[in-house]
Amino acid sequence: MEWSMAVFVLDRRKKPLMPCSEKRARIMLGRGRARIHRMVPFTIRLVDRLRENSVLQPLRLKLDPGSKTTGLALVREKETEEASTGEIIRTLTVLTLLELNHRGHAIRDALTGRRAFRRRRRGNLRYRPARFDNRTKPKAWLSPSLRHRVDTVMAWVTRLSHLAPITSLSQELARFDTQAMQNPEISGVEYQQGTLAGYEAREYLLEKWGRECAYCDAKNVPLEIDHIHPRSLGGGDRVSNLTIACHECNQRKGNKPIALFLAGNPERLRKILAQSKAPLKDAAAVNSTRWALYQRLKETSLPVELASGGRTKWNRRRLGIPKEHCLDAVCVGHVDEVENWHQPVLAIKATGRGSYQRTRLTKHGFPLGYMTRSKGVFGFQTGDMVKAIVTTGKKAGAYLGRVAIRASGSFNIQTATGLIQGISHRFCSMIQRADGYGYSTTKIALKKGEAGTGAAHAAALSLPGMNAVVSRAIG
Numbered sequence: 001m002e003w004s005m006a007v008f009v010l011d012r013r014k015k016p017l018m019p020c021s022e023k024r025a026r027i028m029l030g031r032g033r034a035r036i037h038r039m040v041p042f043t044i045r046l047v048d049r050l051r052e053n054s055v056l057q058p059l060r061l062k063l064d065p066g067s068k069t070t071g072l073a074l075v076r077e078k079e080t081e082e083a084s085t086g087e088i089i090r091t092l093t094v095l096t097l098l099e100l101n102h103r104g105h106a107i108r109d110a111l112t113g114r115r116a117f118r119r120r121r122r123g124n125l126r127y128r129p130a131r132f133d134n135r136t137k138p139k140a141w142l143s144p145s146l147r148h149r150v151d152t153v154m155a156w157v158t159r160l161s162h163l164a165p166i167t168s169l170s171q172e173l174a175r176f177d178t179q180a181m182q183n184p185e186i187s188g189v190e191y192q193q194g195t196l197a198g199y200e201a202r203e204y205l206l207e208k209w210g211r212e213c214a215y216c217d218a219k220n221v222p223l224e225i226d227h228i229h230p231r232s233l234g235g236g237d238r239v240s241n242l243t244i245a246c247h248e249c250n251q252r253k254g255n256k257p258i259a260l261f262l263a264g265n266p267e268r269l270r271k272i273l274a275q276s277k278a279p280l281k282d283a284a285a286v287n288s289t290r291w292a293l294y295q296r297l298k299e300t301s302l303p304v305e306l307a308s309g310g311r312t313k314w315n316r317r318r319l320g321i322p323k324e325h326c327l328d329a330v331c332v333g334h335v336d337e338v339e340n341w342h343q344p345v346l347a348i349k350a351t352g353r354g355s356y357q358r359t360r361l362t363k364h365g366f367p368l369g370y371m372t373r374s375k376g377v378f379g380f381q382t383g384d385m386v387k388a389i390v391t392t393g394k395k396a397g398a399y400l401g402r403v404a405i406r407a408s409g410s411f412n413i414q415t416a417t418g419l420i421q422g423i424s425h426r427f428c429s430m431i432q433r434a435d436g437y438g439y440s441t442t443k444i445a446l447k448k449g450e451a452g453t454g455a456a457h458a459a460a461l462s463l464p465g466m467n468a469v470v471s472r473a474i475g
């Protein structure tokens with residue numbers, strides 16, 4: 001059986017219905033029972049159906065917020081009670097996987113540049129009182145680059161809730177759950193792989209020790225859990241006796257007491273012993289953006305399930321699912337079984353809506369050139385998704401992609417295969433207007449030993465809209 005991305009379905013009054021398969025969407029369009037409502041994400045509108053007469057099932061939108069990429073997954077949820085134990089088994093069927101790529105860095109760079117230009121211009125005003133220290137920031141203020149992350153995630157939560165009847169939300173809030181570890185600094189924990197508490201403890205230790213080897217500061221290497229006071233000499237499994245070390249250091253230390261192992265380095269010995277006693281503050285587990293996002297999600301009035309990163313990782317390993325942002329989102333919170341996760345991913349890149357500033361500047365802040373006063377040319381705007389059918393000349397052919405306009409009317413089109421330059425506006429027709437995002441579909445790469453249905457990709461690209469779904473930011 002081949003799985004593919006679900007198609008969003010609206011009723012005749014544009015109220016969301018349950019998403020359907022692409023095959024079904026194609027049949028409905030063919031019979032004239034549906035119209036194409038939106039190309040990306042592909043959405044159809046049924047002309048003869050009302051939401052009141054339709055059956056809806058529980059849909060959950062799951063979020064794994066990240067600094068560069070946020071994973072989103074829309075899943076259908078089924079809960080069954082196991083007869084023998086009374087446990088609730090939650091089975092998820094993945095409908096759509098999305099990855100939202102943020103542009104926090106671009107925002108930060110632009111603001112830093114602007115600040116530098118202004119400082120240069122205004123620094124010359126000699127006879128004005130100092131004005132740099134007279135502003136306060138409101139409480140819970142987030143910098144523009146961070147606020148952008150929260151805003152774009154919320155924009156997509158809202159957008160998706162207009163396309164599908166979402167009934168609940170899940171968000172990964174903290175990296176680890178101190179409750180699941182039962183006060184990690186006091187009681188002993190089972191830290192072996194396979195139990196949830198172990199995953200929480202591991203994430204906790206990584207955070208506490210700064211994700212580097214405590215003995216040699218090695219970063220970006222596999223890190224192992226090490227007993228500061230060796231177990232063979234009576235050291236316990238409590239978290240305050242654990243640290244993280246690279247494989248070499250862990251081997252070299254072996255079962256030596258730490259005072260002996262670090263005899264030549266009293267400075268580091270003192271640091272490690274001090275650090276081991278200091279419990280990590282809870283606040284370090286929740287970063288400010290995730291917290292701000294949670295506050296905004298609560299305002300949607302949908303129930304929000306919160307979970308820790310340790311639980312996500314535990315679910316992912318247990319279910320044999322590869323590490324991808326969108327699949328991490330699937331694994332957030334309470335999950336027992338996952339179906340249909342191996343499918344194409346809609347990658348959404350926040351591109352912005354162009355520059356407000358109409359003067360291009362050199363790196364010293366002097367004018368370099370001017371952009372057109374209006375952002376539109378011949379009815380097109382940079383970021384629009386267009387289809388160009390060129391009938392004559394060297395560039396004859398059909399192109400689909402994101403357009404970058406020029407005042408001359410000779411446009412550039414970013415297609416799936418590359419940038420096509422100098423296409424006249426006369427050959428272009430609008431597929432979807434620019435909305436501040438670029439879209440492309442990507443595949444989940446499977447490693448050996450990971451479950452999956454192999455050829456799940458083919459069907460996804462066969463709908464009229466879907467192979468138009470390609471664009472990358474231009475300039």
Ligand SMILES: [Zn+2]
Pocket residue numbers: 213214215216217218245246247248249250
């Ligand atoms: Zn090391």
